[in-house]
Amino acid sequence: MSTATETIEGFVKQEYKYGFYTDVETESAPPGLNEDIIRLISRKKNEPEFLLEWRLKAFRHWQTMTEPLWPKVTHPPIDYQKISYYSAPKKRGDGPKSLDEVDPKLLETYEKLGIPLRERERLAGVAVDAVFDSVSVGTTFKEKLAEQGIIFCSFSDAVQEHPDLVKKYLGIVVPYTDNFYAALNSAVFSDGSFCYIPKGVRCPMELSTYFRINAANTGQFERTLIVAEEGSYVSYLEGCTAPMRDENQLHAAVVELIALDRAEIKYSTVQNWYPGDEQGRGGIYNFVTKRGLCRGRNSKISWTQVETGSAITWKYPSVILQGDNAIGEFYSVALTNNYQQADTGTKMIHIGKNTRSTIVSKGISAGHGQNSYRGLVKIQKSAENSRNFSQCDSLLLGDRCGAHTFPYIEVKNTTSSVEHEATTSKIGEDQIFYCNQRGLETQDAVNMIVNGFCKEVFKELPMEFAVEAQKLLGVSLEGSVG
Amino acid sequence: MLEIKNLCAGVEGREILKGVDLTITAGEVHAVMGPNGSGKSTLAAILAGREGYEVTQGQVLYNGVDLLEMDPEERAREGLFLAFQYPVEIPGVNSTYFLKAALNAIRKHRGEPELDALEFLSLVKEKMKLLELREDFLKRPVNAGFSGGEKKRNEIFQMAVLEPKLAILDETDSGLDIDALRVVAEGVNRLKRPDNAQLVITHYQRLLNYIIPDFVHVLFDGRIVRSGGKELALELEEKGYDWIAKHEAVTA
Numbered sequence: 001m002s003t004a005t006e007t008i009e010g011f012v013k014q015e016y017k018y019g020f021y022t023d024v025e026t027e028s029a030p031p032g033l034n035e036d037i038i039r040l041i042s043r044k045k046n047e048p049e050f051l052l053e054w055r056l057k058a059f060r061h062w063q064t065m066t067e068p069l070w071p072k073v074t075h076p077p078i079d080y081q082k083i084s085y086y087s088a089p090k091k092r093g094d095g096p097k098s099l100d101e102v103d104p105k106l107l108e109t110y111e112k113l114g115i116p117l118r119e120r121e122r123l124a125g126v127a128v129d130a131v132f133d134s135v136s137v138g139t140t141f142k143e144k145l146a147e148q149g150i151i152f153c154s155f156s157d158a159v160q161e162h163p164d165l166v167k168k169y170l171g172i173v174v175p176y177t178d179n180f181y182a183a184l185n186s187a188v189f190s191d192g193s194f195c196y197i198p199k200g201v202r203c204p205m206e207l208s209t210y211f212r213i214n215a216a217n218t219g220q221f222e223r224t225l226i227v228a229e230e231g232s233y234v235s236y237l238e239g240c241t242a243p244m245r246d247e248n249q250l251h252a253a254v255v256e257l258i259a260l261d262r263a264e265i266k267y268s269t270v271q272n273w274y275p276g277d278e279q280g281r282g283g284i285y286n287f288v289t290k291r292g293l294c295r296g297r298n299s300k301i302s303w304t305q306v307e308t309g310s311a312i313t314w315k316y317p318s319v320i321l322q323g324d325n326a327i328g329e330f331y332s333v334a335l336t337n338n339y340q341q342a343d344t345g346t347k348m349i350h351i352g353k354n355t356r357s358t359i360v361s362k363g364i365s366a367g368h369g370q371n372s373y374r375g376l377v378k379i380q381k382s383a384e385n386s387r388n389f390s391q392c393d394s395l396l397l398g399d400r401c402g403a404h405t406f407p408y409i410e411v412k413n414t415t416s417s418v419e420h421e422a423t424t425s426k427i428g429e430d431q432i433f434y435c436n437q438r439g440l441e442t443q444d445a446v447n448m449i450v451n452g453f454c455k456e457v458f459k460e461l462p463m464e465f466a467v468e469a470q471k472l473l474g475v476s477l478e479g480s481v482g
Numbered sequence: 483m484l485e486i487k488n489l490c491a492g493v494e495g496r497e498i499l500k501g502v503d504l505t506i507t508a509g510e511v512h513a514v515m516g517p518n519g520s521g522k523s524t525l526a527a528i529l530a531g532r533e534g535y536e537v538t539q540g541q542v543l544y545n546g547v548d549l550l551e552m553d554p555e556e557r558a559r560e561g562l563f564l565a566f567q568y569p570v571e572i573p574g575v576n577s578t579y580f581l582k583a584a585l586n587a588i589r590k591h592r593g594e595p596e597l598d599a600l601e602f603l604s605l606v607k608e609k610m611k612l613l614e615l616r617e618d619f620l621k622r623p624v625n626a627g628f629s630g631g632e633k634k635r636n637e638i639f640q641m642a643v644l645e646p647k648l649a650i651l652d653e654t655d656s657g658l659d660i661d662a663l664r665v666v667a668e669g670v671n672r673l674k675r676p677d678n679a680q681l682v683i684t685h686y687q688r689l690l691n692y693i694i695p696d697f698v699h700v701l702f703d704g705r706i707v708r709s710g711g712k713e714l715a716l717e718l719e720e721k722g723y724d725w726i727a728k729h730e731a732v733t734a
Contacts, residue, residue, distance in 0.1 A: 425573070428570075429533065430570045431570050431571075431572055433532055433533070433554060433570075434566065434569070434570035434572070435572075435580075435584075436531070436553070436554035436555045436558065437530050437531075437554055437555075437557075437558050437563075437564050437566075438558055438580070438581075438584035438587075438640065438644070439555055439558035439559045439584045439585075439587040439588045439591070439644075440555060440583060440584055440587055441555055441587075442555075444583065444587075448572075448575050448579075448580070448583065449572060449574070449575060451574075451575075452572065452573065452574025452575035452576070452623065453573070453574045454574075455574055
């Protein structure tokens with residue numbers, strides 16, 4: 001093996017720095033899944049009857065389904081009866097009414113993660129909902145947002161305070177029958193975030209949710225619902241981390257976005273779940289269903305994701321372009337190293353006239369990582385004069401990783417056009433040597449090349465997160481070039 | 483500045499350099515000429531620190547320090563520059579950004595303050611005139627989609643910005659038309675100073691019409707078989723490498 005290859009290897013071997021565990025007293029449901037557990041979750045959350053019914057229907061449907069086998073990933077079978085479906089830090093008394101009452105250990109956890117929740121240290125311009133295992137531990141800037149009629153709270157609070165909105169929109173984009181993991185999520189989801197932007201309001205700050213899995217042997221099943229009324233705008237961010245553990249943990253989330261006439265939702269994810277160790281032990285199974293509905297005319301939904309974590313990633317943030325002139329976008333960077341596997345991409349379903357979609361996917365594979373892009377562009381008969389442009393690029397570091405592309409295209413009318421471009425390249429020893437010869441360290445050279453490769457996606461991220469994403473990529477690749 | 487003593491090296495057990503001796507002093511321009519396969523590019527690669535070559539014997543001192551012990555980036559920061567025969571494309575990496583990072587890595591190594599974007603840009607604009615480059619050049623990714631001539635010009639442009647002590651030009655003339663050759667050569671000539679040196683590696687004499695060497699060396703079958711002034715290049719041009727080959731065969 002050449003030194004450059006060794007350097008690539010080393011680059012991939014950077015340690016996961018969010019792998020700590022917080023020792024808090026928790027209240028967990030016993031492992032296993034049955035109707036009693038679902039009733040327990042629902043009761044814990046003091047949910048209205050309609051929601052319990054919905055969960056039970058989802059559960060009954062889930063029992064008739066089987067796991068999808070089509071993704072290009074392999075893992076040992078998951079025993080759904082060994083997972084605990086609810087874990088929450090124990091509340092003091094009636095539970096925290098404000099962040100001042102939240103267990104200081106939890107606040108410390110978020111501080112360690114770089115997400116201060118306390119009033120005076122909050123991130124300027126970003127409202128955060130912090131989800132710890134199954135529950136939200138706090139939401140910042142809630143009151144300030146409420147002044148403009150914006151609702152930003154945990155899903156549980158939304159169920160209590162705005163049951164009509166929840167009832168109206170829950171499951172309309174991702175019905176519980178959608179797929180195996182979405183059905184499971186619908187049955188057992190515990191918390192998540194809820195955002196509602198009223199008509200004509202441009203949300204003045206970034207909204208974000210920070211997901212943290214802490215407890216062992218639990219799954220995290222959160223649900224996020226964002227509704228943007230006519231002419232409104234919101235930019236939403238999501239971040240995720242988990243402790244380092246030898247066993248795999250399941251994270252099966254559902255995210256639903258609804259954009260009405262002229263509304264725009266920008267949804268950005270920086271996913272850094274624990275990826276497992278160098279031998280591929282442990283790590284999160286990230287099986288997520290994310291979908292946006294451009295219901296209104298001239299509406300727009302844009303997904304940007306930077307996926308560096310998780311042992312296995314299975315997600316296809318999609319857009320249903322129902323309203324005429326709607327726009328859907330998907331920008332993705334997915335990195336796999338060591339033994340990580342990612343099968344990710346998008347679906348753009350064109351229904352309305354003159355709808356447009358853009359897909360830019362950048363897959364980076366290092367170590368033994370396997371990276372697949374899977375995307376569907378479907379232009380229905382009604383979607384006259386629609387356009388899609390897709391670009392899928394893969395970058396290989398080293399010679400034991402893999403990149404795969406599975407594009408599916410269906411066009412049912414003659415007035416629309418679809419373009420697909422794909423490239424695969426390898427960071428070569430020549431490129432590294434060229435950079436070295438100009439005085440640059442190998443690692444800086446790799447960072448530079450990888451960041452150059454991802455530039456089109458990073459520019460879609462809100463500024464602070466773009467910087468964060470670049471660093472994260474650097475860290476995730478540390479030691480890996482050839 | 484550079485002392486190569488009895489350098490023997492090869493690739494995968496095949497010996498390519500069989501005892502090269504060469505001394506370069508500051509202020510000098512040396513040309514190494516030779517037929518294909520004589521070891522010219524191997525010599526350049528070993529001096530720059532490219533992987534995959536085994537040095538079996540000999541020594542290379544650069545300003546009194548063992549060059550072969552240094553990492554490629556260390557050599558670069560110490561002022562050794564290689565103008566590549568085949569400049570490498572780095573898609574997605576902006577040329578300005580790349581060169582600024584390189585210059586600042588070198589400046590940092592020298593203990594000089596790093597240049598900010600504005601200072602860098604004014605330096606770059608000045609150097610661009612030297613190579614008659616268009617400004618949009620800076621906005622493009624490193625060498626990506628460049629023509630052969632543009633790539634070579636870019637090498638000399640980088641050299642102008644990085645101001646090396648020892649510049650090695652590996653077949654910079656190959657693939658250049660006569661106009662580009664003139665621009666590149668003039669650029670190189672203007673970079674010549676009493677405190678730096680150039681090692682020009684070439685197959686043909688024509689580059690040496692523009693870059694006048696102080697010394698010419700003929701590399702043949704892994705050894706420098708003849709050294710002389712610039713007239714040696716002309717003699718070679720006239721008689722061809724066969725002349726050397728025959729001569730070598732006789733002495734052997």
